[in-house]
Amino acid sequence: MPIQTVSQAFSNEGAGGFSFRNKIINGAMEIDQRNAGSAVTISDQYTLDRWSAYENTDGTFTVQRSTTAPTGFSNSLLATITSADSSLTTNQQTIPCRQWIEAANMTDLAWGTSSAKSITLSFWVRGSVTGTYGITISNNANDVVYAATYTISAANTFEYKTITIPGPTSGTWPTDNGRGMIVTWSLGAGPSVTVSSNNSWISSPGAAIYAAVGQTNVKATNGATWFITGVQLEVGSASTPFERRPYGTELQLCQRYYEKSYRQSVAVPTNSSLNGFAVGLANRTLTGSATNERSANIVFNTSKRAAPTITFYTLTSSTAGSWEDGGGNAIAMLTNGVSETAFIAYNNANVATNTGLSGHWVASIEL
Numbered sequence: 001m002p003i004q005t006v007s008q009a010f011s012n013e014g015a016g017g018f019s020f021r022n023k024i025i026n027g028a029m030e031i032d033q034r035n036a037g038s039a040v041t042i043s044d045q046y047t048l049d050r051w052s053a054y055e056n057t058d059g060t061f062t063v064q065r066s067t068t069a070p071t072g073f074s075n076s077l078l079a080t081i082t083s084a085d086s087s088l089t090t091n092q093q094t095i096p097c098r099q100w101i102e103a104a105n106m107t108d109l110a111w112g113t114s115s116a117k118s119i120t121l122s123f124w125v126r127g128s129v130t131g132t133y134g135i136t137i138s139n140n141a142n143d144v145v146y147a148a149t150y151t152i153s154a155a156n157t158f159e160y161k162t163i164t165i166p167g168p169t170s171g172t173w174p175t176d177n178g179r180g181m182i183v184t185w186s187l188g189a190g191p192s193v194t195v196s197s198n199n200s201w202i203s204s205p206g207a208a209i210y211a212a213v214g215q216t217n218v219k220a221t222n223g224a225t226w227f228i229t230g231v232q233l234e235v236g237s238a239s240t241p242f243e244r245r246p247y248g249t250e251l252q253l254c255q256r257y258y259e260k261s262y263r264q265s266v267a268v269p270t271n272s273s274l275n276g277f278a279v280g281l282a283n284r285t286l287t288g289s290a291t292n293e294r295s296a297n298i299v300f301n302t303s304k305r306a307a308p309t310i311t312f313y314t315l316t317s318s319t320a321g322s323w324e325d326g327g328g329n330a331i332a333m334l335t336n337g338v339s340e341t342a343f344i345a346y347n348n349a350n351v352a353t354n355t356g357l358s359g360h361w362v363a364s365i366e367l
Contacts, residue, residue, distance in 0.1 A: 116167025
C-alpha cells in the first residue's frame, strides 16, 4: 500500500483517514460543564457542552447527560417529556438538542458555491415512542434549510442512523468565527416551523425552520424518553466509525465556547471551595477610585472564539456577580481587559485591610 503524505491524508475527506473529520463537538455527550449530569427543565438554554435545547409548547421536558448508552459509549443526551402537549400549533416546538458549527470550521465544504460538498450525519438514537423523527440543517440567515427524517423502529433500543445531505449551492455561509450551520433534532413542531418538503434544499423559507414533514409528535406522550449519542457530521456521502478524540482534546474544543473555574464534576453554580480563586492581599488602584481594591489577572486554559462574557459566583452562597472576603461577605466584582485569552477581575466595594477575596468565574461566548 503506498505511503500517504500528511496532506493526502487530510484530503481523504469522509473516508476516516485522519483525525478531526467530525465537525460536531462533544458528539459522545461526555462533557457537561454546566450541569454535571443534573436534569434541566428546558426553555431556551445550553445543556451539555455545545448542545442547546428549546421549548415553547404548553408542556415541558428536561434534558440531562445519561449513562444509558450503546456499546462503545459511556454517555448520551437524554430528553424526557415531563408534561405532554398533544396539539402543537403555529410555531410551537420541542427541540432536545441542536448544535451551531462555527463558520470557520466548515469553509472546506464550499457551501453556497457550485463546488458545494455533500455531508453525512450519523448518530445512535433510542426512543420510547416509535415512528418518524426529523432533523434539519440551516444557516444563521435562515435563507436555506434542509430537512430529513429517520425512523425509530424498536422502542427503547439504540439504533444507528445515517443521513447524507447534498451541499447547497446557494445561501449565506460565512467563514468567520460566528455561526455557520445549525444541526437540529426535533421531537414535535407546529406548521409554521415545519418545512414544506423533505430531502431538498429550500430557499427563502421565510422563518427559522426546525422540523421535517411527517414527523411524530413525541411531545404528546407524557414520560416519553429520547436518547442520542455518537453524533458525527463529516464530509462525503458515507459514514465512517465515530471519531474518538482524547477527552482532554474534546474538553479544549468545548472550552473555546465555555470555561469555568469549578471542577468538571461540579455543576454551575455550586457552593464549593474547590478551585476557588484567591485574590492577593496587596491593594491596587485599578480604576482610580477610592475603594480598597483587589485585582487578579486570570488566564483561560483555552483561547476563546471571541472575548467572552464573565460571570462571578461566591464560594459559599453561589451569589452571582460577587466573590467573598474572609468573613463570607459578598463583594461585587467587575472585569477589565477581557480578551480571548484572559481578563482582570477586581472588586467594586471596600474590602477590609489585609483581607483577600475568593470565588468562582464562568466565561461564555457560545454561538
